[in-house]
Amino acid sequence: MSDRDPSPPAQKFVRAAREGAGPADPSLPRPRPRPRAAHPLFELRWRRALREIEGPLHRLYAPAHDVDALLGRMRDLLYAHWRARPQDLRALDLERDVDPEWFLSERMAGYVCYVDRFAGTFRDLPDRIPYLRTLGITYLHLMPCLLPRPGDSDGGYAVMDYTETDPRLGSIDDLEAAARTLRANGISLCIDLVLNHTAREHRWAEAARADDPHYRAFYRLFEDDTLPRRYAETLPDIFPAQAPGSFTWEPTMGRWVWTTFNTFQWDLNWENPEVLLAFLDIIMTLANRGVEVFRLDAVAFLWKRLGTTCQNLPEVHDLLQILVQATRAAAPAVIHKAEAIVGPRDLVAYLGQGRHEGRVCQLAYHNSLMVQAWSSLAARDTRLMTHVLGRHFPEGFRRATWVTYLRCHDDIGWAITDEDAAGIPDLSAPAHRAFLADFYNGSFPGSFARGEDFQPDPVTGDRRTNGTLASLAGLEVALESGETGRIDDAVARILMLHALIAVHGGIPLVFMGDEIGLLNDPSFRSDPHLAADGRWLHRPRMDWVALEEGLSQPDSPAARIAAGLRTILAARAACPSLAGHVPTRVVDLGDRALFSVLRPHEAVPVLGLFNFTEHPALVPAGRLPIGTGPWHDRLWGGTVEAPEGRLDLPPYAARWLAPAG
Ligand code: GLC
Numbered sequence: 001m002s003d004r005d006p007s008p009p010a011q012k013f014v015r016a017a018r019e020g021a022g023p024a025d026p027s028l029p030r031p032r033p034r035p036r037a038a039h040p041l042f043e044l045r046w047r048r049a050l051r052e053i054e055g056p057l058h059r060l061y062a063p064a065h066d067v068d069a070l071l072g073r074m075r076d077l078l079y080a081h082w083r084a085r086p087q088d089l090r091a092l093d094l095e096r097d098v099d100p101e102w103f104l105s106e107r108m109a110g111y112v113c114y115v116d117r118f119a120g121t122f123r124d125l126p127d128r129i130p131y132l133r134t135l136g137i138t139y140l141h142l143m144p145c146l147l148p149r150p151g152d153s154d155g156g157y158a159v160m161d162y163t164e165t166d167p168r169l170g171s172i173d174d175l176e177a178a179a180r181t182l183r184a185n186g187i188s189l190c191i192d193l194v195l196n197h198t199a200r201e202h203r204w205a206e207a208a209r210a211d212d213p214h215y216r217a218f219y220r221l222f223e224d225d226t227l228p229r230r231y232a233e234t235l236p237d238i239f240p241a242q243a244p245g246s247f248t249w250e251p252t253m254g255r256w257v258w259t260t261f262n263t264f265q266w267d268l269n270w271e272n273p274e275v276l277l278a279f280l281d282i283i284m285t286l287a288n289r290g291v292e293v294f295r296l297d298a299v300a301f302l303w304k305r306l307g308t309t310c311q312n313l314p315e316v317h318d319l320l321q322i323l324v325q326a327t328r329a330a331a332p333a334v335i336h337k338a339e340a341i342v343g344p345r346d347l348v349a350y351l352g353q354g355r356h357e358g359r360v361c362q363l364a365y366h367n368s369l370m371v372q373a374w375s376s377l378a379a380r381d382t383r384l385m386t387h388v389l390g391r392h393f394p395e396g397f398r399r400a401t402w403v404t405y406l407r408c409h410d411d412i413g414w415a416i417t418d419e420d421a422a423g424i425p426d427l428s429a430p431a432h433r434a435f436l437a438d439f440y441n442g443s444f445p446g447s448f449a450r451g452e453d454f455q456p457d458p459v460t461g462d463r464r465t466n467g468t469l470a471s472l473a474g475l476e477v478a479l480e481s482g483e484t485g486r487i488d489d490a491v492a493r494i495l496m497l498h499a500l501i502a503v504h505g506g507i508p509l510v511f512m513g514d515e516i517g518l519l520n521d522p523s524f525r526s527d528p529h530l531a532a533d534g535r536w537l538h539r540p541r542m543d544w545v546a547l548e549e550g551l552s553q554p555d556s557p558a559a560r561i562a563a564g565l566r567t568i569l570a571a572r573a574a575c576p577s578l579a580g581h582v583p584t585r586v587v588d589l590g591d592r593a594l595f596s597v598l599r600p601h602e603a604v605p606v607l608g609l610f611n612f613t614e615h616p617a618l619v620p621a622g623r624l625p626i627g628t629g630p631w632h633d634r635l636w637g638g639t640v641e642a643p644e645g646r647l648d649l650p651p652y653a654a655r656w657l658a659p660a661g
Contacts, residue, residue: 038079042330045097046075049329052359056318061273070273077277078330081284085331088180089288092333103188103335103362103507104401104580107573110139110190112408113512115169117541122170122178129185135515136569139507140182141190141295143409145169149199149264152529155409155539157192157297158199158265162282172289179290190293190337191286195279196301197265204278205266209252217272220258220304222247227306228256234309240457242532260301260310270302270319280326287331294327296320296361299350300340312346320350320360337363337403343415344368344392351400358398366402366506368392371415373406373497374472375432378439378449380613382595384416384432386588387423389597395583402506406497407472407514409539411454411464412440430461437463440472448474448490450520454534468538470494470517475557479519489614491517491557492652495564496610499635499654502572503608504597505584513540515565516547516558571635571656577601587625593617594649598625606634607657611649619647624657631657 037043050071057067085093096102111132119125122145132140144156147164156166165172179189198205207215222228228247235246238261247256248263258267268275283294303315324336338350338361349356350364372385414433421429438444440451441463451467470476473493478486494517501508512518524536550558572578577599587596587607594617597608607626611617621628621642629642635656640647649655 038075039082042079042082045329045332046078049325052325053322055355056321057273060271060315060318060322065273070277073277074280074326077281078284078326081281081288082330085288088183089290089331089333092183092292093331095333097332100332101399101581106576106579108138108507108580109136109502109569109572110141110403110507110509111135111137111512112141112143112405112509113542114143114409114539115145117539118512119542121168122165122174125178126181129182129187132187133185135510135566136573137510138186139188139190139293141192141293141509144192144194145175146191149201152262152264152532153199154262154265155533155535157194158197158201158262159194160199160201161203162193163285176289179292183290183292188292189290190295191291192297193279193283193286193294194297195268195270196298197259197261197267200264200266202266209250211253214274218269218275218278219266220269221250221253222256222258223254225256228258231304231306231310234307236309236311237457237459239455240459241455258304261298267301267304270315276319276322280323283323283327283334284330287327287334292333293335293337293363295337295339296323297339299338299361300342300346312340312342312349317349317353317356317360321356324360324362335362337361337365339365341365341367341410341413341415343417344388344420345417348393351397351402358400360400362400363403363507364400365408366404366504367415369402369404369501369504370406371412373500374412374440375414375416375436376595376612377473377493377497378436378444378447379432381592382610382612383424383592384420384427385595386586388420390586390588391423392420393584393586395585396505396581401580402504403509404501404504404506405509405511406501407469407511407538408509409511409535411466411535413464414462433462437465440465440467442477448477448486450474450476452520452534452537466520466534466537468518468520468540469497469511469514470557470561471520471538473497475517476519479557487557489652491560491564494561495568496612496652496654498565498568499656500595500597500608500610502568503578503599503606503635503656505578505580505582505599507580508569508572510565512542515562516550517561518543568635575604575606575634575656577604577606577634577658589619589623591617591619594619596624604658607655609649609653609655609657611651611653614651616651617649619649621645621647626657627659630660632660634658 119128145165146159147161148156149158149160165175182189204215204218208219237244243262246260248259250257260267300311302319303313304310327334340350352358352360372388376382376385414436416429416432418429421427439447440449441453442450450471451465454464454466456463474490478490518540520537521540524530530536550556582599582601585598587598589596593613595610599606605626631640633640633655
């Protein structure tokens with residue numbers, strides 16, 4: 001199958017012929033057409049999916065579209081892919097149907113990389129598997145690898161063909177072979193699926209420009225700027241500096257095109273169910289090649305409504321429910337991860353709230369944890385973090401969990417709302433956002449960070465931040481100073497942050513290079529296709545020679561970070577209390593230097609304890625919700641005691657305490 005149209009509207013149903021039934025009474029609800037019998041296993045799964053899909057389909061597409069006909073086409077499409085599904089993947093389907101919470105395991109740990117910058121090509125990837133295994137990785141997210149438009153492709157997020165790969169990385173068969181080898185080594189493959197837009201050069205967009213009405217309806221086009229202007233009144237700018245506005249005039253068509261991101265990324269019209277069917281076809285095509293996790297890119301933007309920000313609309317969750325549950329009908333081994341970089345209030349819904357509970361994406365990025373961790377580190381004050389994480393986030397989800405991370409390929413947007421700041425005396429949200437941008441671009445007096453501003457917004461005055469984990473956490477400045485104490489602090493900060501995301505519920509992700517403290521890489525500025533996008537600052541190439549050199553000197557920062565991270569991930573894998581089904585409870589210890597999170601496992605509760613400052617802290621043992629000691633440190637090992645009722649926590653220390661004995 002390719003990403004051509006999914007099965008045509010041909011009706012493949014046979015009506016239920018009831019013996020002796022008289023002529024149908026037109027006042028009765030129309031009987032559901034009964035499809036031709038499929039394989040019994042598929043039938044069972046399709047019936048399970050139907051219960052979850054019908055409601056959202058009706059809400060989104062009736063009465064403008066015939067929902068029964070849509071369901072019929074969806075079933076045919078899924079069945080065709082199910083039949084084509086390779087045997088080994090069908091075996092994995094069975095395994096995960098029996099254990100649908102497999103991804104909640106404490107053994108899950110992710111790594112994120114660009115294929116070319118990490119390994120070279122898909123064919124070279126297997127050579128790097130031993131390295132990933134030593135780190136304890138069980139999940140590999142390959143940054144965009146489907147066929148991008150030529151030239152600037154927003155780092156591969158402007159896709160020309162979803163069923164072909166970027167030839168510089170290899171063929172789709174090579175990707176499939178790499179997926180198989182990864183799977184054989186216990187590593188699940190995750191790739192990006194860009195749902196909100198295609199490249200302007202995608203076949204669908206070309207057909208739209210050639211006046212094909214079927215494909216014109218795939219996009220959001222406007223004959224004049226009346227509606228775009230009205231929408232624009234409430235739309236925020238995503239790239240205010242490099243691509244201001246959300247609409248682009250397309251002279252070849254004489255129409256405005258909705259382009260939320262760059263002018264060459266055409267927003268799809270998800271109000272058209274043909275788009276939904278086309279993407280189900282793509283998902284299944286790639287799933288049958290061995291993709292186990294789809295990172296659903298920019299999902300917050302999928303549905304648009306006049307007078308809103310066109311983000312996080314309730315319809316998005318209905319759409320996600322359909323995509324997730326339909327995939328489950330034909331490929332239960334596959335799960336979906338929502339990339340919704342939105343404020344705390346909107347974020348939770350992506351893991352299932354209300355009627356979507358347990359039915360939408362199994363994974364979502366914990367953007368708030370990331371932002372708050374950096375905020376606490378700069379301010380040496382965890383009050384906002386404790387407030388936001390303790391207040392807005394449930395302790396757990398039904399059959400879903402976070403991916404936790406410290407950095408990704410994107411900038412950090414300082415998503416701190418007025419409402420959140422109001423919870424902390426004397427804190428102003430705009431002032432705190434400005435402080436964080438200044439702190440992390442290094443201009444704030446005494447800052448340890450070395451990053452850069454990204455997309456300053458002339459309207460709001462907000463700035464976002466680029467930089468690698470190590471550079472933002474102080475290693476770059478410390479190495480320049482040559483001062484041991486500063487280097488030690490930077491290494492301690494990096495390890496504390498890794499220990500935080502590994503003890504918090506979810507799958508911790510390591511962004512390529514962070515495991516050895518790679519610094520900012522300004523070389524992108526000399527590449528004309530990359531120079532305009534400052535995010536390349538923190539997408540360095542893996543330097544295997546430097547890595548070997550660094551790792552061969554046990555005292556080097558690279559070796560200390562790598563060894564520390566290996567210990568952290570191994571400690572996590574050995575601690576069932578950290579599995580995704582165990583709640584994550586934020587504990588307020590009443591000390592702004594400290595952040596604490598409890599994993600209240602019935603047998604072995606574990607308390608993550610973090611000192612976000614360069615000063616030693618004394619923690620009154622009586623405040624800890626796991627007894628007054630002694631404790632076993634599940635992270636670094638050994639017994640921890642509280643002589644005179646106080647536990648000593650060194651600068652930037654991380655502990656995972658469990659009652660001893
Ligand atoms: C996501 C990606 C980002 C990209 C955007 C548009 O947010 O992470 O890199 O620019 O989507 O596709």
